[in-house]
Amino acid sequence: MSEQIIEKIETLEKKRDREKKEKEHVKTSVVLKVFRANRSAGENPHFDSIEVPVQRWTTVLDALLHAKQYKDSSIGIRYSCRMASCGSCGMKINGIPRLACYTKVSELEGSTITVEPLANFPHLRDLVTDFTQFFAHHKEMKPYVRNDDSDMKQTDSLTEYVQSPEDLDRFLQFSYCIKCGLCYSACPTVATDTKFPGPQALSQAYRYFSDNRDTATKERMDIVDDKHGIWRCHFAGSCSSVCPKGVDPALGIQLLRGHLLGFSRNEKKIAEKQERLKRD
Amino acid sequence: MEKLSDRNNREGIKGWLNPSRYGWERVSYWLQRLTGVGLLAYFVAHIFETSSLTQGPDAWAAMLELTQTPLGHLILLLVIGMSTFHSVNGIRLIFTQGGKGLGNPGRPDYPYDAVSLNYRQKSGIWIALILAGVAMLYGASVLFGGE
Ligand code: HEM
Ligand code: SF4
Numbered sequence A: 001m002s003e004q005i006i007e008k009i010e011t012l013e014k015k016r017d018r019e020k021k022e023k024e025h026v027k028t029s030v031v032l033k034v035f036r037a038n039r040s041a042g043e044n045p046h047f048d049s050i051e052v053p054v055q056r057w058t059t060v061l062d063a064l065l066h067a068k069q070y071k072d073s074s075i076g077i078r079y080s081c082r083m084a085s086c087g088s089c090g091m092k093i094n095g096i097p098r099l100a101c102y103t104k105v106s107e108l109e110g111s112t113i114t115v116e117p118l119a120n121f122p123h124l125r126d127l128v129t130d131f132t133q134f135f136a137h138h139k140e141m142k143p144y145v146r147n148d149d150s151d152m153k154q155t156d157s158l159t160e161y162v163q164s165p166e167d168l169d170r171f172l173q174f175s176y177c178i179k180c181g182l183c184y185s186a187c188p189t190v191a192t193d194t195k196f197p198g199p200q201a202l203s204q205a206y207r208y209f210s211d212n213r214d215t216a217t218k219e220r221m222d223i224v225d226d227k228h229g230i231w232r233c234h235f236a237g238s239c240s241s242v243c244p245k246g247v248d249p250a251l252g253i254q255l256l257r258g259h260l261l262g263f264s265r266n267e268k269k270i271a272e273k274q275e276r277l278k279r280d
Numbered sequence B: 001m002e003k004l005s006d007r008n009n010r011e012g013i014k015g016w017l018n019p020s021r022y023g024w025e026r027v028s029y030w031l032q033r034l035t036g037v038g039l040l041a042y043f044v045a046h047i048f049e050t051s052s053l054t055q056g057p058d059a060w061a062a063m064l065e066l067t068q069t070p071l072g073h074l075i076l077l078l079v080i081g082m083s084t085f086h087s088v089n090g091i092r093l094i095f096t097q098g099g100k101g102l103g104n105p106g107r108p109d110y111p112y113d114a115v116s117l118n119y120r121q122k123s124g125i126w127i128a129l130i131l132a133g134v135a136m137l138y139g140a141s142v143l144f145g146g147e
């Protein structure tokens, strides 16, 4: 009964959400309110208002590039792929962390768009922030498959790791992360704790944890099981609500914590046990 | 001269204060913290209140008088609401934060709805809010109902 009610609410809400998202706010021009400051020159921040013409398909990045090309060439932006793949163009758009190339002007209400640098990242200039610390947190998680049973140098005994589609599904979505930092910018714990690895890094720890080719489970668990580690996540869910790639970092973090607490089945251990039973 | 903290650009406590930008889960986070701290304050005040008994029945009676004022009633009403929300939502969070009731990883597909922000979780938050409201209504009817 209650499951059905929840399902009904879910379909209704999702439909409303989709309609809201797909509703076009048609306009022919917008005013970009751009955050400006060159920090190394010691400038105080201010906003520049720049009017640019837009079409239905114009993204915020398109609009910014138009402004840069025709109005003020000194605007600092970072971008590369223009197709939500490289993760360079993250910025706060109307107060929420988003990819500029993945946000259409027509999905935003009003005719003024405020663009600011991502919060929680050290600010460099205009819309550009410093990702050094963010990448360092990612690196801390040893983001690569490590298998102690394999020896890459012994080429004659190299074997293939068979992975079933089910094995793949356990980690695939987490491997879609483009390291854009939107989740890091939305997280309320990152907002106050510089040592907290953040949603991106923690969900990458889960990505390798749940990969059955990887054997560095204990090592990675020891890294996240820290005073400033995984326990500082309080499931505010904001990371998952801003992630543009469907990574759902909050899911990865809670599942990893479930394993640390011994709440969840450990697929790797079960597989190992079955192997051993077969052998004996 | 700019402060280094400006450049660092962390949202700080300000990041906690506005729960409206990111959906129900952020509201839950904010309320759980607010009610947790509120209950802690009540807990300390409560110990102080009941400890007055050691100074004899008169001190105790004087302390009880304080809670019989409209403001005292209002504070008790708030405590009823806070404790109901905090414990109901707290029980949900114990499961959630242990990875239960969140759904399974799968193949992401546009528009990329995150499974962890599902409606079983959201309805848990709503139920906690509704129960807190009901408890406060009942509390109000007892406290302000008169005899
Ligand atoms: C049925 C009783 C209770 C339950 C099930 C419960 C559960 C919880 C849970 C699950 C959290 C969240 C932890 C997290 O987000 O990681 C929490 C936080 C907290 N609780 Fe309780 N709690 C209860 C009673 C109390 C009482 C009586 C007090 C005060 C004396 C209290 C004070 C706090 C505080 C200060 C926090 C911290 C808020 C935060 O970290 O955001 N709780 N509680
Ligand atoms: S988890 Fe999502 S929001 Fe976070 S860095 Fe990766 S792609 Fe970006």
Ligand code: FES
Binding pocket: A079, A080, A081, A082, A083, A084, A085, A086, A087, A088, A089, A090, A099, A100, A101, A102
């Ligand atoms: S420009 Fe590559 S993600 Fe936006």
